[in-house]
Amino acid sequence: MVAVAIADQEQVLHEPQSFISRYIWSQDHKVIAIQYAITAIAVGLVALVLSWLIRLQIGFPNAFDFIDPASYYQFVTMHGMIMVIYLLTALLLGGFGNYLIPLMIGARDMVFPYMNMLSYWVYLLAVLVLMASFFVPGGPTGAGWTLYPPQAILQGTPGATWGIILMLLSLVIFIVAFTMGGLNYVTTVLQARTRGMTLMRMPLSVWGLFVATILGLLAFPALLVSGVMMLLDQVIGTSFFMPAIVDMGEQSTYSGGSPILFQHLFWFFGHPEVYIVALPAFGIVSDILSTHARKNIFGYRMMIWAIVIIGGMSFIVWAHHMYVSGMNPYFGFFFATTTLIIAVPTAIKVYNWVLTLWQGNIRLTVPMLFAIGFIFTFVNGGLTGLFLGNVTVDLPLSDTYFVVAHFHMVMGVSPILVIFAAIYHWYPKITGRMLDDTMGKIHFWTTFLGTYAIYFPMHYLGFLGVPRRYFAFGVTGFIPESAQMLNATITIAALFVGVFQFLFLFNLVWSLFKGKQAGSNPWEATTLEWQTPQTPPAHGNWGPELPEVHRWAYDYSVPGAPRDFIPQTVPFSETPFQIDTEHES
Amino acid sequence: MSILSTLMTMPWIASAEPPAENPLASTSPKKVALVVFLGVVSSVFFLFIAAYLIRMNYGDWRPLRDSQILWLNTLVLVASSFAFQRARNAAGKEQRQSTTRYLLLAGFLTLVFLSGQLWVWQQINSDGNRILTDPASAFFYLLTGVHGLHLLGGLYVWLRTVIRILSGYSAMTVRLSVELCSVYWHYLLLVWLLLFGLLLAT
Known part of the structure; x- marks a missing residue:
């Protein structure tokens, strides 16, 4: 890594010639x-x-x-x-x-x-x-x-x-x-x-990706450190994490190591990881909502502050994954508090997304459907996170399906919905063709409703105390017969949702050849990627001249302007209008 | 604070001013990337040290005997960092000969340091009652090993720079590489002093 970082050649733009240098x-x-x-x-x-x-x-x-x-x-x-x-x-x-x-x-x-x-x-x-x-x-x-x-x-x-x-x-x-x-x-x-x-x-997409990358660069080392030390424990028999333990009836050679130390290292990576996934999704969904609502993003600065604050705070909440491992109550209190505080900038973002939609000229395109679906799913998963962030609530729920429901909603389905939104949104730029709308809508509704059918009932299973991780539940006094019926229903829903993802894959391939020609800016968006001279953009992206940026990325529906969007490359002198600053924060 | 004032700007207010050049555009991207990379390396060492400090509180911890060779190694690494600084100054003045000389010296001293570390490994290994899996010695191998690997990575870049300057490039063209190497070496010296202090204190 070092070597490459320092010794990389100066950037030279050479047009790749052969198929192999172009695509492989x-x-x-x-x-x-x-x-x-x-x-x-x-x-x-x-x-x-x-x-x-x-x-x-x-x-x-x-x-x-x-x-x-x-x-x-x-x-x-x-x-x-x-x-x-x-x-x-x-x-x-x-x-x-x-x-x-x-x-x-x-x-x-x-x-x-x-x-x-x-x-x-x-x-x-x-x-x-x-x-x-x-x-x-x-x-x-x-x-x-x-x-x-x-x-x-x-x-x-x-x-x-x-x-x-x-x-x-x-x-x-x-x-x-x-x-x-x-x-x-x-x-x-x-x-x-x-x-x-x-x-x-x-654009907020870049902000989200930027801060998430910094998080990754600082957090992945924790996984590296714990991974290397566990490898050594496994391969040469050190005792970094391994305690004295009787293994298969025999005293193992390990002694004195600390499994809890591994958990701290793992979650010092693991919690920022949630935001490594979430922050790009937050950024991308902001841009998609703004574009398809034909309105500037509400509270742009606040959105950036929230991204930065969430990024910083994500390093001091990790032990909320370890309440059940046992810890000093003051320690637990600290992490419960930080966990609740990190919900504040997150909630600000949710409010801003909703306020962006407020009185927007909403176009219910497929990417917009997925983006709105994300808001619902994320609010749902985020709220259960507030429950689980409290030690006393987490202890009884931690090993149940409630947690499975929570994290699948908040960091499984939510980012996946944004990824779908993003693919539908940028596919026209990547390939020059639109994805098929009907297939897209079927894909959205089956995925959105289907994932609710899968994960929503799991909250109830969690309240019942159905334990997660179990291969089979056997006969218990507290899991009623009906829970099994619910589990069967969830399974059927999961099979359906899975099958409809193949429709999406089919759409990706089909539209590559048969999709409608997209033109350079099908969504009438302001950001630079839609202003490239060619679609899909050629090697070097911009032709002979780099674009110049004269304004922010959210000049939608500017009063007085001839069209409802002004690309970032348009100088103020050409369209001397601006959004109503009296009423904007 | 420029970061704060950046975060306070109100970009939605339209501006008729001509677009400004990115203030960092003239800096070499390699410099920026090195700074970011040093952040990543800091995170790695910070976490290893944190793990060390936590692990040593457990019952089976028996501190290592301090090795006198480590003092010698430290001196060598200081000298190597010093040589890199001289090479960097010489490259700045476009003195090709002395750049080459100090560059070779710095690399040589680094190799001496690494051999010295291996010697300490050997010493600990031959100490009868210590085994590889003993926590204190395992951590010693781990911390010095990771530090050594980072130096080896640096030596790869050093080697490329040496080859370039020996094959006739001017001091000017390798100036950036020498500069970045010296920053990296100073940084790893700092990390080593930290690790050494930690090993001495515990």
């Missing part, structure tokens, strides 16, 4: 973005199928011979890890970060194109190492996506030898890839902005 070993940020996106979606499909298998066991226990307890835990673990790291993080930062940052700030490419290319190939290596763990003796690790020691590396846990080693290796490789990408994104935002693009004129 490409240094063009747009191609790299698509490579990232395709890889992330492919590995995400694996995780989707795993979620089906999980649900089949819970909905119809023991109906399927090939799901035994060991493989069930392997499915759960791999589903979680793939979705959080290899799909969401990679798709939002590697995919959208790569595509949008240079285009939105008016740059020709990332500042280190070669390192950017390496970032993708190292990411691909991380994915391949992870996938390889399905084929090693013992299979992939079944330790849960949090990989807690001691069980993660003790016999009896599925994949406690090869599975966990490959998982940790893959994470370390992923972090190397992320660091190479992240250095690029941050440096590009700081340095490669075109003339007139001040920090406070950047």
